[in-house]
Amino acid sequence: MQSFSLYxxxxFCKKLCNYCDFYKKTISAGQSYEELEKGLQTHFNSVLSLIEEKGAPSLGSIDTLYLGGGTPSLWGEEGAEFLGEFLKTNGLEFSNGHEFTMEVDPGAWTESGLRSWHKLGVNRYSIGLQSLNSDFIEIMDRSHDVGESLKTLKYFKDAGCNYSVDLMLGLPYSVERKRKIREEIDMAMDYRPSHFSVYILKTRKNYPHNDVLPDDTFTSEEYLEVSEILKSYGFDHYEVSNFALPGKYSEHNQKYWRAQTVHALGPNATGFFMFSSNQAVRYQHRPSNTGYSKEELNESELKLEQVYLGLRTNSGLDTRTHFRSSQVTEIVKKWNGLGYVHKFESGQLVLSSKGYLMxxxxxxxxxxxxxL
Ligand code: SF4
Incomplete structure (x- = not known):
């Protein structure tokens, strides 16, 4: 039996944001969860079959669970009750010291709902703020307003919760409306989040505001400014898009960045299963609950993945296991001159924030x- 991570x-969401690429639908009044609930069981059965097919040890307790979306805070008491039963029926328990994160959107939660989730074991929250400026919230087509964001932050601060906030950079009209990211971060800091996830907006061809996006120079400067501000508040820039106070790194996300197994359930959810020391499979459940697609990763594909993931975090990449040292030394020297290297010691390479950007x-x- 092996403890494992689960996504x-x-x-469902209250309203669909105009930039979003996640698999989601608008929630309806009296939304039925029958299809979702059946699908989760079907997906879990598929995961069990895959484990058996690969001859891997059976599932033990859950180390980390991440409930994402969509807007899972809309699932409320009903969701917590369902998931509690689901875990019990499938013989799943949490490990000691587990991490259970749930995404919460401002204006999309109730106190009684959050209490039920806490009772089930949720001990970390990720709040979809994106911005604390009402102009940008409106441009992004979010379903909430800044008042609801502040109410949400206050709730989590007063309850003494461990929580992260999401911010987005490179937003449309950032130049024209002079977005002041420092003011937004200072405002959020009054509520003592322990973690920030900061993403640069990526858009599709048909995104309605493509012609008013800031250029790359603006967005790069904004990203580096955020990194400096958060570091000045004592946060580590521990992954390309993630900052945390010491001891508050996301355990769940670190599993992805270390190329460790994270199983997944739910429509379009993608799981990663390391079934031996040098073989893995990535699978994605179809939204219609009609099975899953999968991609097998062989040893050399896994190595590529490990190099990429290693460079993304402040644990860095052990270059000696992947490259000839003469080649790496030459290239790291060049990168160092450009300010892309934070540390290069005994072959362990850690990029700087400027390096993450590149x-x-x-x-x-x-x-x-x-x-090699
Ligand atoms: S709330 Fe989140 S998941 Fe839902 S549409 Fe907006 S960005 Fe996408």
Missing amino acids: IHYP IDSLMDDLFRFEL
Whole structure:
């Protein structure tokens, strides 16, 4: 038996934001959860079959669980009750010291709902603020307003919860309306979050505000400014898009970045299953509950993945296990001159915040060399 991590996808939202690429639907009045609940059981059975097919040890207790979406805080008491039963029926228990994170959107939760989730074992929350400026909240088509965001922050602060907030950068009209990201972060800090996830907006061709997006120079400066501000508040920039106070890193997300197994349930949810020391499978459940697609990763594909993931975090990449040291030394010297390297000691390479920003082109540089 092996303890494991699990992601569960709840696909409903109050309103669909105009930039969102996640699998989601608008919730209706009196929404029925029958299809979702049946689907979760079907998906769990598929995961069990996959484990058996690969001859891997059976599932033990849950180390980390992440309930994402969509807007899972809309699931309320009914969801907590269902999930409690679901875990029990399937013989699943939490490990000691587990981490159970739930995404919460401002204006999409009730106190009684959150109390039920807490009772079930939720001990970490991720709040979808995105911005604390009403102009930008409106431009993003979010369903909440800044008043609801502040009410949500106050609730979690007063309850003494461990929680993270999401912010988005590179928003439309940032230049024209002079977005002041420092003011937004200072405002959020009054409520003592322990973690920030900060994403740069990526848009599709048909995004309605493509012609008023800031240019790359603006967005890069904004990202580096956020990194400096959060570091000045004592946060570690521990992954490309994530900042945390010491001891408050996301355990669940670190499993992804270490290329460890994270199973997944829910429509379109993607799981990653390391079934031996050098083989893995990535699978994605179809939304219609008609099975899943999968991609097998062989040893060399896994190595590529490990290099990329290693460079994303402040644990860094052990370059000696992947590249010839003469090649790496030469390239790290060049990167260091450009300010992309935080640390390079005994072959362990950690990028700086500026390096994180350039990670894709740094990967291209690295992959000119053959992997060992
Ligand atoms: S609330 Fe989140 S998941 Fe729902 S549409 Fe907006 S960004 Fe997407």
